[in-house]
Amino acid sequence: MAESFKFIHASDFHLDASIQGLAEIPSHLKQILANAPYDAATRIFDLAMAERVDFVLLAGDLYNMELAGPRSAAFLLSQFERLAEKNIAVYWCAGTVDPPDRWPSSIELPENVVTFTSSYVEQVAHRRGGEVIATIHASGYEESRRTSADFSADINDPFPIALTHVVNDQFDSTAIETQNIRYWALGGRHKANKLEKSGSAVSYPGTPQGRLPRESGPRGCKICRVDSTGKLKIQAVETDTVRWKPQKVAIAENVKKQELKDVLAERAMKIAADTNEITILINWFLTTTGEFHPSIRNHEWSAELLEWLRDEFGRSDRGIWSVKLEIEPPDSLPITWYEEDTILGEYLRAVGRYQSDDSLKLALHDYLPNSVEVDLLAGIGHVKNTSREEILRAAAMVGIEYLAAGREPKEVETTQNA
Numbered sequence: 582m583a584e585s586f587k588f589i590h591a592s593d594f595h596l597d598a599s600i601q602g603l604a605e606i607p608s609h610l611k612q613i614l615a616n617a618p619y620d621a622a623t624r625i626f627d628l629a630m631a632e633r634v635d636f637v638l639l640a641g642d643l644y645n646m647e648l649a650g651p652r653s654a655a656f657l658l659s660q661f662e663r664l665a666e667k668n669i670a671v672y673w674c675a676g677t678v679d680p681p682d683r684w685p686s687s688i689e690l691p692e693n694v695v696t697f698t699s700s701y702v703e704q705v706a707h708r709r710g711g712e713v714i715a716t717i718h719a720s721g722y723e724e725s726r727r728t729s730a731d732f733s734a735d736i737n738d739p740f741p742i743a744l745t746h747v748v749n750d751q752f753d754s755t756a757i758e759t760q761n762i763r764y765w766a767l768g769g770r771h772k773a774n775k776l777e778k779s780g781s782a783v784s785y786p787g788t789p790q791g792r793l794p795r796e797s798g799p800r801g802c803k804i805c806r807v808d809s810t811g812k813l814k815i816q817a818v819e820t821d822t823v824r825w826k827p828q829k830v831a832i833a834e835n836v837k838k839q840e841l842k843d844v845l846a847e848r849a850m851k852i853a854a855d856t857n858e859i860t861i862l863i864n865w866f867l868t869t870t871g872e873f874h875p876s877i878r879n880h881e882w883s884a885e886l887l888e889w890l891r892d893e894f895g896r897s898d899r900g901i902w903s904v905k906l907e908i909e910p911p912d913s914l915p916i917t918w919y920e921e922d923t924i925l926g927e928y929l930r931a932v933g934r935y936q937s938d939d940s941l942k943l944a945l946h947d948y949l950p951n952s953v954e955v956d957l958l959a960g961i962g963h964v965k966n967t968s969r970e971e972i973l974r975a976a977a978m979v980g981i982e983y984l985a986a987g988r989e990p991k992e993v994e995t996t997q998n999a
């Protein structure tokens with residue numbers, strides 16, 4: 582019988598990278614947002630202390646050593662010292678932005694911290710008392726690594742772990758041969774991911790704190806428990822203090838303002854009830870059904886709703902902050918509008934030509950001011966096909982906003998495209 586033990590696996594702290602995607606930050610959230618990456622990382626180290634784990638695996642990208650100020654290094658140093666007092670080891674492999682050889686040479690890391698910077702695989706035996714309880718095969722990020730073949734262990738090794746950082750599915754996790762490795766502690770993905778196969782687990786803990794609207798949902802780390810028979814149990818632990826939670830709400834085009842408020846309030850209260858000790862950031866996306874109705878598409882209307890949501894649910898520290906509220910273009914517009922001999926009719930027919938003929942280039946750069954840099958144009962002028970439809974729908978809506986203000990649809994019959 583071997584000894585049971587436990588460890589934490591975390592990666593991609595990106596301590597110096599702030600939360601993005603808010604056009605304006607209310608004053609009561611400034612400190613919370615600025616500290617979120619540190620608070621999330623602190624929760625990981627608190628967990629290591631509370632659980633008295635044997636070691637912590639850090640799979641790279643803790644902070645950008647080239648760009649970050651001293652706060653990140655000072656933070657890690659103090660956390661590592663906390664762990665040192667409890668005799669908890671740290672194994673830290675380099676990601677793309679944190680090669681530990683860039684660690685300030687004047688600051689010595691405590692002895693409990695082992696760093697892996699090279700691209701070749703090093704082996705470290707982790708001991709408890711005199712006995713080896715796990716073998717760590719670790720390497721820093723290696724750009725040219727395309728397979729997991731560099732990592733392999735002997736079948737008799739005590740609990741072999743591979744620790745490294747890979748980028749954008751540099752190698753296919755599903756193709757990893759177990760190579761006698763029991764646990765693949767990987768970094769480089771911001772979304773957690775786990776794959777178990779024949780006695781081996783391939784695991785990404787993801788970032789402990791989402792930073793962008795697309796990094797929505799809970800974020801955290803993994804705590805791994807190995808029992809005396811060698812059986813491994815992996816548990817995800819949420820650590821984020823700020824969480825993006827986009828909300829899609831389906832409404833009718835002709836919804837009344839109070840009805841919509843009731844729907845949004847119900848949703849917001851449910852979210853508030855499900856989460857505590859955490860700030861929720863919401864981008865609201867309203868999708869509509871039914872015949873086009875002008876009132877909900879009035880900007881003052883949606884601005885008023887957003888303010889109302891903020892006042893109702895958003896003024897406390899650990900509440901819900903509504904970042905934006907978007908109403909998606911309707912499925913269809915009244916067909917008579919397309920037939921009208923008006924500027925609106927002409928405009929919608931022009932948009933319709935682009936919608937039905939993909940060979941017509943959008944050539945958006947013709948409409949940009951001369952002061953915009955040429956290399957920027959390269960990205961804007963050639964719109965990808967996936968977003969072409971969205972842009973044209975949005976263009977139709979802009980036209981309607983100016984040219985159809987105050988109109989009510991007259992006909993029941995509608996066309997398929999907005």
Ligand SMILES: [Mn+2]
Nearest residue numbers: 593642769770
């Ligand atoms: Mn990363």
